[in-house]
Amino acid sequence: MATPQYLAPVPDWQEHEKPSMPGSPSMPWHPPWRRVAYALVAILVGITGALGNGLVSANLPVLQGQLGLTPSEGAWISAAYVMVNVTANLLVFKCRQQFGMRWFAEIGLGVYAVLTLLHLFVGSFATTLIVRAASGLAGAACSTLCLLYMLQSMPRTHTGKMMVIGVGIGQLAAPLAWVVSPALLDQGGGTWHNLYLFEAGLALCSFAAVVVLKLPPGVQIRVFEPLDFLTFALMAPAVGMVCAVLVQGYLHWWFDTRWLGWLLIAALLLIVAAVFVEHHRANPLIQTRWFANGATLRFVIGGVILRFLTAEQSVGAVGFLRAQGMGPDQFQPLFAVILAGMVIGILACSISFTPKTLVPQILLSIVLFAIAGLMDHHRTSLDRPQDFYVSQFLLSIGAGMFMGPLMLIGIGQALKNGPAYMVTFSVMFSITQTMGGLVGSAVLNTYQLVREHEFSASLVATMDRTDPMVATRLAQQSAALGAVIGDPVLRSAQGAAQLAAVARRESNVRAYNDVFMFSAVTAVAFLLWLLALLGRTALTRRLAERRAAPLPSTLPSSLPSSTAQPPPARP
Incomplete structure (x- = not known):
């Protein structure tokens, strides 16, 4: 250098x-x-x-x-x-x-x-x-x-x-x-x-x-x-385009809007150009060869998934309660609990911090994510913010715990290669956390919309007006409107509309329950993957230590001398 x-x-x-x-x-x-x-x-x-x-x-x-x-x-x-x-x-x-x-x-x-x-x-x-x-x-x-x-x-x-x-x-x-x-x-x-x-x-x-x-x-x-600014001019719009697609994709729908595809194509071309420039520089802004390292790729994947799992709070819990008609006033106590959980998670992580506790802290946060998702996957339309206190408190403790250890592990990997790699790590950490949150929001919102349409179609298909239960519910809806709507035809239509709104609400509830379960399953799968990696690493280290151990040069002195001699020949 x-x-x-x-x-x-x-x-x-x-x-x-x-x-x-x-x-x-x-x-x-x-x-x-x-x-x-x-x-x-x-x-x-x-x-x-x-x-x-x-x-x-x-x-x-x-x-x-x-x-x-x-x-x-x-x-x-x-x-x-x-x-x-x-x-x-x-x-x-x-x-x-x-x-x-x-x-x-x-x-x-x-x-x-x-x-x-x-x-x-x-x-x-x-x-x-x-x-x-x-x-x-x-x-x-x-x-x-x-x-x-x-x-x-x-x-x-x-x-x-x-x-x-x-x-x-x-x-x-x-x-x-x-x-x-x-x-x-x-x-x-x-x-x-x-x-x-x-x-x-x-x-x-x-x-x-x-x-x-x-x-x-x-x-x-x-x-x-000078080439730093060229790389920035290529990467900045590319990352911005990817962010725009992730934010707007589920609103315009992924396969129905042509400009989303053009943005992704343009972003891919700009990223390839930036990587080509950086790969052939003597002092690159981004160390492209570092990304070919398996440990770096695993760190990127892990960082994205960890941030993905925290999206269950903003998409799952908040989306569910908003679908039930909750507003900022009703959310205030819930987020006071979430704020307390994050403070506790950060302080607990800081107090228990040692180089040996970094990985266990991350594993514990993933366990908390999984528990929160499993606790929330059976919600009903009668649930209110106070019903989410325990699950979201656990999730917020996990969210407060993983960020510091994740960053310290990444810094350790970067400094092994030299201070020049800190720029690459800084960019990589920022992008994984930002993109992880955006990907989590986009995937979970998309999954919720798909499941809601499926449940809604299933419920509507079973709502036959000749069914006695459906007919009774429609009659009850129409009777409740009798004091405000005099026209029987209009009253019947309004009653049917209200019943359809109830079906939509229940479809949303079921869809969000699937979102909670999807998040929990993802957390469990991620936890098993990390445990498998840790087990493989420990096994590899142990085998390497055995191979490096010196072999004994002489026989133990406790053995009788006759064992070192060949047995006498039979006549």
Whole structure:
């Protein structure tokens, strides 16, 4: 490797103060009050980076109604955040190394806050997309900034525990958004302005906190090359196109919309071009050869599936309750329980953290995912949010536990090959987590729609008007409307429509039960696959140790000397 070109003089740090790599801050001694301040800023910045998107997801029906948007346009609002967030991570690590993390964070947070304030005065669909894109850029900076600030809150001996907490803080934003949303919408007429005003205030507070309490200086080296920007220009739109397809696919339906296929073709061509460029570079931005490693491929698959399993909460539980007519007010206690579960999961993972507990923690989280799915697969239309407390609490503990260990395992694999592989790992980790969530949402929503249509067709086929039970139910429906509808024909038609609505509701219930079971089966299958891999690895290691063990050079002295001689010949 070439000698790094330093952009500033390197301070004369003591050994324990040196940054772990270029782009990371140094680790000097801090008084206790300053360590507490670093921890508080980490929490503020980490929540700010993801809370805006959480508020939009929690209140998307409200935003669609007040802005006059279709479901497809509403989906673009969420997609804008994800598309920018995942592509910005392509350059975040090198920005840290060459310009410093504070520079990138101040620009991201400043632009985010200004655009959010401007959106309050304009309030169009176009400005909504721009603000969400700026939120994605700020989120990419805030997630890294949260981790770096949290590392300053404790001595270096606790780095692993602080990394677990720093990675997990961003996960708290989604349930926190559901908890605070009803209070925000109850103020000032319940418009979307309250959500964006709160979001802008958080961005300004985080901007001020980052400026006032700066990270310790680190080492800055020249790392950017012209081909880095070519790779970014190829990969960013490709990843954005894939995100768009995953978000819009089940709304427009996968095989009925031609432009979805064209987006996938264009994305594939751009990815192939980017891989070709990176594969033949001397100092690539993305280490393409690393992906040919079996351990890397297994890490990617595992990361996607873990994030896929967490989608059961947003698609399964939330979708089920929304289909029963539940709104943000009814969701608030449930997500308070979920928030508590995530906090407990993150803290438990941090407290029990050792290099030997990383894999058991991930396995335990998968077990919790499976238990939650099995507990929810028998729901009925009479179930309400309080019936989901136990299952979603267990699922949220698992969601809070797996992220830190997964990241630490990936960092360990990357550093075995050298610091240059950290850029590839950063991009890979971001994409697996983002794509895993999008794939989970797309697959589970698609599966739910397919099963709902099948159950609905089955129920409607059995609803024969000549059946005494169906005729009695129709008569009851019509009689209940007698006080408000005088026309018997119209009353009969309305009664039939209400019965059809009941059939649709029950079809949705059965479909969501299948979604819960599908998630549980996936978790069990994934757990068995991991156990098989671990068993194979342990067996391979044991056989290698046996082969490497030295063979005895002499016979044991306890054997009688006659055993070493051939037996006497018979006459």
